[in-house]
Amino acid sequence: MILDHISIVVAALLCAIVVGVPLGILSYFYPSARKIILRVVDLLQTTPALALLGIIMVFLGAGKPTVIIGLALYSLLPIVRNTCLGLNQVPDYLVEAGKGMGMSRMQRLLRVEMPLATPILFTGIRIAAVNAVGTAVFAAFVGGGGLGSVINTGIRQDDMAAILGGTGVLMLMALVLDTLMGLIEHRMNHHTAGSTSHRFRMVKRLGAAGLAVCVIAVGAWSFIPQDENGIVLYQGEFSEVQLINSMIQQLMEDRYGLEVTIKDQMTSKNNFQALIGDDHSCDLMYNWDGTILTTILGLDTTDIPDGMTLYDFVNQTVQEEYDCRMLGKIGVNNTYAIGVTSQVAEQYNLKTISDLQPVAGSLRFGAEQDFFTDAGSMKFGPFVEFYDLNFKEVLHVDIMLKYKAIEEGSYEVMVVYATDGLNKRANLKILEDDKQFFPEYYGTILARNDLFERFREEAPDLEETLSSLNGLFTNDLMSSMTYEVDVEQRSVDDVAREFLIEQGLLAP
Known part of the structure; x- marks a missing residue:
């Protein structure tokens, strides 16, 4: 994970240098184009990181290339600005001296201006590198790997060790990178040609070449394809998805000796995009029919024909439009639910959502x-109405x-997912949806139709x-299992294996 994070940052930085330095030179050569170029890189810098990654993913799909390009675009501003600034600060008399020696425009740039501008240019690269270390945590949302998934999981599970561990590694990584680049920058600013011997200059050049090879090798690591033998899945954000993924992996390997690759963490919508199409990067995914209907397909319960269940409608839609099919309901209905603190539930004798009506004015949601x-139609406005x-x-x-907030008393009523083990940790009372407002969200495995023929x-x-x-x-069973993972910090694979053994699907 650490190597993944470093390789993403280095690869993005190399791409930013390759693009940013020429743009900075162009801005220096053509003042009329400078405003346009700087305005564009300014706008890229102010675009929210997730939004930028989402736009890029539409064209490139999920994975490391999307993250690398996004980080590279974010890193352009300091590189472009400092390249242009460094070139503009080269003394005029040195430029004129170059002209007097008969140098062409490009010769003056390469032999006079760029060497003198390099310290300021390097400062821009240093700033971009340190910023990229932190921004790369967003890679977890588009299947790009890195340390973002560790921090996200730690925040959700209120696991301070994971949060501090992930953050500490990032801080150390940024500190080491900044220190190393600072030393190089200091050397650039204080080096004079006459202060070193020929032998020392040769050693320095060899060292620089070796460092360049190492940097390129680390950056290239991001572009090396992951081992994707057998069936390929993406890891999910929530423990329920991770548990089912682990069960699929263990069943496939036990029964068929078939390797299952679980790639980097991915959101549901992004995972679906990676599943469909001829250039798909995974074979199946675990999700919920209600999530597929609303979040993924962009439809609503009002779109379901009369006499047809939500599950059947979604299954028919994904088969007709995306050449996928759902493989049945595993039994959980992870729908939206309304939870209240046990103290409030006892105080007002709350058992159903309707019981909230006379006391809602005293409660925070x-x-x-x-x-x-x-x-x-199943969101806040329609719900309260x-x-x-x-x-x-x-x-x-x-x-x-949100769980941390309700535990700290920020509010008394909260929307939750029915099977979330954190409901138990927060000691919430789940109110009965007595008027059946929320639709079903049945857990199901969604697979490509060609999967079974291929294997x-x-x-x-x-x-x-x-x-x-x-x-x-x-x-209740899924809530207990996710509680073991999220609160008791048990291994996902261990909890999944124990369940499969209990059900007779795996040998002890």
């Missing part, structure tokens, strides 16, 4: 930003921090094996 959007609720205060909170020889009953997980879970 919290949820992640996604619940407040206008996309779909349906149940006639008027809360004292409504708070928007980051999805990774027919190695695993002739592959679909039956994957479907063997259907009906084995309940919400």
